[in-house]
Amino acid sequence: MNGYRVWVDFIRQDYDLDTGRAILHFSKPEHSFQVYCDAFSDKQLNTDSSYAKSFKHIDLSKIKPDDNVELDYINPLTGEFLSKDSPFYFKDMDFDGEKELVVNNFSMGSRGYNTYDVFKVFHVSKPLRLMGRPFCDDPYKMNNYNVEYEAEKKSVLDKRYDGVDAYGHYRYKSIPSKKEGLGRVFILEDAEDMGFYHPKGKCASDSVNLLQPYKKYERIEGKFVLTERGVYESGYYGWNNNVIVLERNP
Numbered sequence: 001m002n003g004y005r006v007w008v009d010f011i012r013q014d015y016d017l018d019t020g021r022a023i024l025h026f027s028k029p030e031h032s033f034q035v036y037c038d039a040f041s042d043k044q045l046n047t048d049s050s051y052a053k054s055f056k057h058i059d060l061s062k063i064k065p066d067d068n069v070e071l072d073y074i075n076p077l078t079g080e081f082l083s084k085d086s087p088f089y090f091k092d093m094d095f096d097g098e099k100e101l102v103v104n105n106f107s108m109g110s111r112g113y114n115t116y117d118v119f120k121v122f123h124v125s126k127p128l129r130l131m132g133r134p135f136c137d138d139p140y141k142m143n144n145y146n147v148e149y150e151a152e153k154k155s156v157l158d159k160r161y162d163g164v165d166a167y168g169h170y171r172y173k174s175i176p177s178k179k180e181g182l183g184r185v186f187i188l189e190d191a192e193d194m195g196f197y198h199p200k201g202k203c204a205s206d207s208v209n210l211l212q213p214y215k216k217y218e219r220i221e222g223k224f225v226l227t228e229r230g231v232y233e234s235g236y237y238g239w240n241n242n243v244i245v246l247e248r249n250p
Helices: 049-053
Strands: 005-012 020-028 031-040 088-091 100-105 115-120 147-150 155-162 165-176 184-193 209-220 223-235 240-248
Touching: 031 100, 031 115
Parallel strands: none
Antiparallel strands: 005 020, 020 031, 088 100, 100 115, 147 155, 155 165, 165 184, 209 223, 223 240
């Protein structure tokens, strides 16, 4: 893959899991490195024979310690930032013009979706795991359930929903950085709280204060001019229903 010879030291986590702790080794004449992941797997390594229809199937329950297993590499789809099936791949994940190593943690996220470890591996003395949002902020981890890349905006959109319940979004923008080893970093560009909380099978909760931003415009000399902005505060079982003005233009 990308000219590298790749091998993995793998220790299965449990008898009923297809994931395990792993050290991934990448080697070619001009560059070698290794990274550690605590939840690595491959679509071909599993105990579910239904995968055999689309992938080479290797039953982990029949693999003994110190066995060597050869796997076919699964490429990510073109344009795919968060690959569904590829176990690892190179992709520019922070929009600095240089690819990072992405390691897929299959089915380790919400509702069985994938999470991802992202490493700087080029022009650094040793691999550097990208931390902080949108990548990794314990217990949060980038996933392909409600995270989308907006390449044209150099942004990552984290949509705040869980099943049918929607809460808003966080959008992280890539900006230049002077930090050593990091050409760009992400900052929170905008966020939205939709003020909606309704667990399945339960009544809606109104025990928190919800802040909804608003803007007011007036037509002045034929043009719409922003004259006021603020937030609507509501919640706490009906006790709060306020308009908080943050800025007013004469």
